Amino acid sequence: QQRLVPLRGVNISFVSVGGASPSANLAFALDLAKQYDVCVQLQLDCKVSKEEASAVLKDASAAGIVDLLLLPNKASNRGFDDVLELVRFVAKEFGLFRISVSGYPRGTKGEIGLYSKDVALTAEQIKAGAHVVLCSPVFDINHFVQYDGDLKRAGVAADVPIQPSLVPLHAFGKRSELFRALRSLGWVLPKKVEADVLALQVQKDPRALAAMGEWLFVCLFLELTRRCPQLQPHVFTMNAAASLDALHAVGVLPSLAISTGNAAADEDVPATSGVAAAAQAADESGANGSQATAKKLLHILHGENLSLEIAELVSAEAAQHGHTARLVSMETFKKWAAETELMTPTEDTPIYAIFIVETVENEQPSEGAGACVRLLNRRTHEQGCLTRLVYSVLGLGDSNLLLDRQTTTAADCNQAAQRLDKRLAELGGTAFHARGEADDRTGNTEIQPWLAQLWEKLAQ
DSSP, X not given: XXXXXXXXXXXXXXXXXXXXXXXXXXXXXXXXXXXXXXXXXXXXXXXXXXXXXXXXXXXXXXXXXXXXXXXXXXXOSSSOSSHHHHHHHHHHHOTTSEEXXXXXXXXXXXXXXXXXXXXXXXXXXXXXXXXXXXXXXXXXXXXXXHHHHHHHHTTOXXXXXXXXXXXXXXXXOSHHHHHHHHHHHTBOOOHHHHHHHHHOOTXXXXXXXXXXXXXXXXXXXXXXXXXXXXXXXXXXXXXXXXXXXXXXXXXXXXXXXXXXXXXXXXXXSOEEEEEEEOOOOOOTTOTTSGGGSXXXXXXXXXXXXXXXXXXXXXXXXXXXXXXEEEEEEGGGHHHHHHHHTTTOTTOOSOEXXXXXXXXXXXXXXXXXXXXXXXXXXXXXXXXXXXXXEEEEEEEEEOGGGSSOOSSOOGGGSOHHHHHXXXXXXXXXOEXXXXXXXXXXXXXXXXXXXXXXXXXXXXXX
């Protein structure tokens, strides 16, 4: 219940409750709805008997609960054979409920265990009376996009909501608990993400998993809302305070003091397993005292791919700190420089900019950043032409591209950012924050600490 306090007044669709007996889930759901004024979704799985299901659903309907999530459970044979039978029963006997069923994109284990057959089964469940597909969490947005298309090709109507889901890796607590949970739930990390998690020095830095988990969650959240803007991501909180920290990081929750400890699991106590949250900006009233800080317009210049994802992350955090962000593709640098009169020294209004540049093969900038770098490198620029520019540079490199991978660091794979930083200073720009350098081989863990310091610098 403590986890729900920060959710008051936040735009959430529902809190999903399950994990105990149907009657205990219902009692807890009703208590949450009464105390916290949130919509609740009641979970029901196949091990429930028809008699018990009927009793619980009658009580739920009388109490005004309209959302159900029907789940598979092979642990008992005293209930329904499968979710399809349960859907048919609920749709026939209790037609007023909005029924959700689970969806299984690649990387998750479905009811049958074969991707194509699980797609067909979910389509059949929708045909039988289910209204929503609530997917298991993905760690690659391409998997959800493919699954959405496959369901529609299997006959699911375009107006049926197919709800994508995310889960913060650090919601499970320790790394060992994460992998134990993944095996139990049938969720599979992409090989690179798994390798990055295994490479974390958790003994030296206990917060390494939390830093990576939050960074990955923010990247996935922003990519999902960019590629599927009409959808609300559903977040599996696993009843962990760390999940609320992750929601804060993407701007869903305002800045609040939230405990970082995980809730102890209790098999007899229901848990709030998910929060469907819209990506909305944090309240600018500044619970963290940010009103006293001068608000700035930040121009965030980026390339493509990872550079764009990080730019969106910076933009989201800027809103949390009360600043306004404008994303600018480095391919359009010349046009942007003309619009802002960047190279007009007679103007004394500073232009705050953050350059996010990737270094690729042969120590070169990525294709998207190349136009900006080449223009700045021209020797025809007058000395001091960038005196209006107040900037910082974040480099994104990958030491996997280097021959000696074992002894290299982020500084060895960010030459494009290093040269850009030097050139901006040569032309009269003023760095308000030291250059950041991240390495994809080690999970880009350098980004979050650099960002934290960046906001501190801007507040000074």
